[in-house]
Amino acid sequence: MADGQRQSKVDLEKYFITARYTVKEDPLLYVKEGSHKVVIKYEGEEDKTFEYDVDFSIIEDAEGHVGYLASVEDAKKAEVQGLKKAELESCLAEKEIAASYVHELRNPIFSIRGFLQILRQSFNDDDKRKEYTDIAIKELDRMHNLINDYLSKYKGNKGLDDKGNRGISVKNILEELMAFFQHNFQLKGISYDLEFDDDELLVSIDKEHLIQVFINIIQNSIDAMNRGANLTIKAFKEDNWACVEIKDEGIGIKQDDIDKIFTPFFSTKENGTGLGLYISKRIVDKSGGSIKVESKEGKGTTTFIKFPLAKKLKDAPQIEK
């Protein structure tokens, strides 16, 4: 024991051991329980008071074995913690209200933007007013981006990029989607593997469009697979492309049908609209990417999707002064 520390006359060690007790199945009888405040006051040069909330129970089982349980808490600390919790709760509630107001701004922004787009059409190319409406639309988009920034910070959205690069992360989106499909996977007894390389895969495409593409393809895979099958999703970089391979062990597509799968209204599913892959292809094509499908009947289908990687800001052309 270190010098200066008071030597106790009581053997305290035996009170500070970790012990576990097993309670028999017999219900414990609570003889008495209660809570009270213990105030310890020091009378000295400087008055000090310590207050503790003490909960105490005397317990006894059917055979008359008696035990005691006590819980001691610093009263002031509990009070402070209670206050902090209340402050935190009210702060969160305020943020929630603010977020719902900010969110609601999207409706007027949309109608203003739409009317400006209609107005813009009525001006000739050399009309100054066309330029003004372009500026107004750009400023509205900037306002909308500020709203998105605010809401994504509030929600802790991982999908947005924060490293000075434009674009959103293909890998984050796929991870998020796996969480959403979890229930379907469990229900159908399907397993999945995500194989990502270390490269950042940022693409310049709307998040919701990207999700639309992946949902369509992954849903098709899930529909095509039976219990015990596995879905493998790989995401990797190849030159200036973000590549995603979605490989299922489903029933596959007939060779005759493969050429038709991107045709609108073509579906091999009983309730399919035949629009999922058609729309996915449109979105991928519009982003400058490509999509193709390889399939073997009875073995499975692999969908290959390529998106152009987003350009880093530092690579963007600089305006000369």
Add this chain to the structure above:
Amino acid sequence: MDKNTVLVVDDQHLINVMLKEVLSDSGFDTHIASNHLEAVEIAKSERPDIAILDVNLPDMDGFELLLILREINPDIKAIFISGYFDAEYAQRAFAEGVIRYFIKPFDIFELVTFLVEFSSLD
């Protein structure tokens, strides 16, 4: 254009007016409703081919309204528009045959281009 009757349902009146303006200009026979009751009336009288539905109407959710519209016309195609993107909701929407999901504010001419292409499909 074969499928050129469009129903727009949004509780924001100015959004309805704006979409009607641009869709009518592009040759679509456009009808607007601000709640599900008006939407049902129009679905019965005008038999729209395509419904553009705000997913959060005060009186009804997009899925519920789509179900009612499909009872009137099983072939009706739906496009959802929403103020925010919810992947879970979108997944359900595509599973139930919704053909596009636009997030406000979006480029209205992207919607027009999509509808023009879509309505000329066989």
